[in-house]
Amino acid sequence: MSPENLPPDNDAKLADFLNRNHPTPPPAPPSEFAQIRHAIETQGRRRHSLTVRNLRWWVPAMAAALLLGFVVSHDWSHEKKPHNLTSLRNFTASPDATWVYDEGSTERSPSEDWQMLADEINAQK
Amino acid sequence: METERIDEIIQNISGGDLKSFQELYRSYAGVVRGVLFKMVPSNQIDDLVQEAFVKIWKGLPGFKGESGLKVWIYRIAYRVAVDFLRKGNSRSSQELGEDLPAESGESPVLEKNLVRGLLQTFDPDHRTVLVLYFMEECSLQEIAQIVDVPLGTVKSRLFYAKQKLREALKKKGVIL
Numbered sequence: 001m002s003p004e005n006l007p008p009d010n011d012a013k014l015a016d017f018l019n020r021n022h023p024t025p026p027p028a029p030p031s032e033f034a035q036i037r038h039a040i041e042t043q044g045r046r047r048h049s050l051t052v053r054n055l056r057w058w059v060p061a062m063a064a065a066l067l068l069g070f071v072v073s074h075d076w077s078h079e080k081k082p083h084n085l086t087s088l089r090n091f092t093a094s095p096d097a098t099w100v101y102d103e104g105s106t107e108r109s110p111s112e113d114w115q116m117l118a119d120e121i122n123a124q125k
Numbered sequence: 126m127e128t129e130r131i132d133e134i135i136q137n138i139s140g141g142d143l144k145s146f147q148e149l150y151r152s153y154a155g156v157v158r159g160v161l162f163k164m165v166p167s168n169q170i171d172d173l174v175q176e177a178f179v180k181i182w183k184g185l186p187g188f189k190g191e192s193g194l195k196v197w198i199y200r201i202a203y204r205v206a207v208d209f210l211r212k213g214n215s216r217s218s219q220e221l222g223e224d225l226p227a228e229s230g231e232s233p234v235l236e237k238n239l240v241r242g243l244l245q246t247f248d249p250d251h252r253t254v255l256v257l258y259f260m261e262e263c264s265l266q267e268i269a270q271i272v273d274v275p276l277g278t279v280k281s282r283l284f285y286a287k288q289k290l291r292e293a294l295k296k297k298g299v300i301l
Contacts, residue, residue, distance in 0.1 A: 011259075014287060017301055018240060018255075019260075023240055024159075025170060036179065
């Protein structure tokens with residue numbers, strides 16, 4: 001029987017009876033909220049499971065975390081360009097290189113190294 | 126509770142504010158306890174009230190306000206009760222040691238026990254509509270939202286539940 005075809009029904013007596021005999025619950029224990037609070041704190045706040053619905057934000061969040069992890073942990077030192085010729089001295093040790101001495105340095109210039117090497121070769125001949 | 130205050134409380138609770146949650150608890154504990162008391166055995170109420178409020182705490186940040194807060198809270202209490210009953214706890218009140226009075230007496234306490242005892246013999250669908258419509262004074266539309274069924278289903282369930290209740294009361298000597 002569809003709801004539209006249900007016979008008319010006088011609820012007044014039933015409603016009155018149920019209102020008069022409305023069962024009332026026993027009072028809550030005084031510590032009820034403390035127990036609820038404890039349950040909330042114990043269970044942790046809003047644990048999210050990895051559902052398809054959550055993937056909407058999990059995927060970009062995970063991608064961002066991975067990228068950040070890579071940026072932080074990656075050794076970028078070999079990618080850096082040298083700032084001045086001093087940094088280049090081990091790589092451009094040619095006789096023609098322009099050499100800038102550090103103040104007070106006792107190191108020889110590359111041209112001196114080349115000269116010493118030439119002298120040594122000549123001496124062995 | 127005023128709408129603006131409700132919005133503020135929801136916002137605070139979403140941020141993890143337990144003081145605001147306590148305020149919400151004070152306002153709605155009676156509603157939750159009342160519904161559960163009419164739906165489940167007495168010895169389960171404290172546990173189920175706690176379960177309902179943990180669900181409210183977890184679910185409130187997702188509350189979109191499509192239904193009123195009270196309807197939403199009723200819905201959670203209803204689901205907690207129905208989940209409990211469907212887990213094989215849908216035993217009659219006699220089995221739970223809450224004996225029904227043999228017949229309706231003059232005492233209001235007896236009649237209250239009679240109503241509650243009879244409700245516990247009904248299936249959860251009929252029990253729910255009777256409790257929400259007659260005792261919690263929810264509208265049919267609100268019941269449809271709480272139970273998440275079409276309005277026509279609510280009307281149909283209410284019709285048959287009333288019929289069943291009248292018959293059960295008649296057997297106990299109460300003719301309505």
